[in-house]
Amino acid sequence: MSIHPLLSRARGLWEDLAHVPVSFPPAGGVKVAVSPESGLCPAGWVGMVALGESAIVTVPTESTATFVRDALVGLPAQAIVDGTSVRTVLPIARTLGPAALSYVSADGFRPVQTGTRTLEQLPAGHPDLRRLEESAGEEDAGEAGMDEITSPAFVVREHDQVVAAAGYRGWPSLTAHIGVLTAPAQRGQGLARITASAAVVHALATGLLPQWRARPLASRRVAASLGFEELGFQLSIEIV
Known part of the structure; x- marks a missing residue:
């Protein structure tokens, strides 16, 4: 088989x-x-x-x-x-x-449109990403691993503050380990899906396998909505 x-x-x-x-x-x-x-x-x-x-x-x-x-x-x-x-x-x-x-292929990926939101790219390590991590708290920031990404960060701002971001860290075997973080006050608005979708598009365009590793059920649901398959x-x- x-x-x-x-x-x-x-x-x-x-x-x-x-x-x-x-x-x-x-x-x-x-x-x-x-x-x-x-x-x-x-x-x-x-x-x-x-x-x-x-x-x-x-x-x-x-x-x-x-x-x-x-x-x-x-x-x-x-x-x-x-x-x-x-x-x-x-x-x-x-x-x-x-x-x-969880993992997703180009055929299985379900991209998300930004709608009325404006998506911006920032370089990894940008100070605005650090401020987002501070607002999210140590536990959530550690889960997301935005401080470890090697890709650009795809972000959404509100009132000039980054309130959601996603990117990926290059792993072995041509893998893109996706990280997503949303400020607590802005959760539930679909921002994780918007930013993560952009990060996955970038990873697939460079021939990488997007990987989503998560413990929280909410994060796993975001992955599933984008077409990720939970394999183990x-x-x-x-x-x-």
């Missing part, structure tokens, strides 16, 4: 980020690999990514690999990226996620 092209590209990205030779099992299941330099999780943590019916897991040491393999035996791929399920088989100190991983989840855990 052939693999969905989006799924194949997404898996290739996370296999590259593992920084060791590891592949998603073609017939489903979980593959555990030792990778102290893994890009799936913070240093010293266990990184788990499930895409489709398969998952890869990276661990920092051989001893951790044996422990984790034994603990995950019998768990389906979807269960290992469920914090509740994993806590029943592993002693966890802290978790990051799970975050949904990422979870990082620190073992006690």
Whole structure:
């Protein structure tokens, strides 16, 4: 059975980020690999990514690999990226996620018109983006990652203030990791869709695969409205 092209590209990205030779099992299941330099999780943590019916897991040491393999035996791929399920088989100190991983192709993309809004481009790192992050708060700004984008920022202003912005960071495997941020007082007006749509247009025009990683349900809904397909989840855990 052939693999969905989006799924194949997404898996290739996370296999590259593992920084060791590891592949998603073609017939489903979980593959555990030792990778102290893994890009799936913070240093010293266990990184788990499930895409489709398969998952890869990276661990920092051989001893951790044996422990984790034994603990995950019998768990389906979807269960290992469920914090509740994993806590029943592993002693966890802290978790990051799970975050949904969504992707869109040029054919599946549903662009949004700006309507009466004026869309502007700013260079990455522009001071107006920093002011938007301050207004949004540390948690939301961290989720969006606008301080890490390598593309232009696509923004909407109100009263000369940037109230919404989107852009992307270039990731390995020709991937564009999308970031979107809206000021709290302006949420619910469709600004995230407008700015994110512009960022996706830019990414697709340069041959990149747009990736949307999100925990909040509202963010996942924005991605879905633009045609992104939710293919899996990422979870990082620190073992006690």
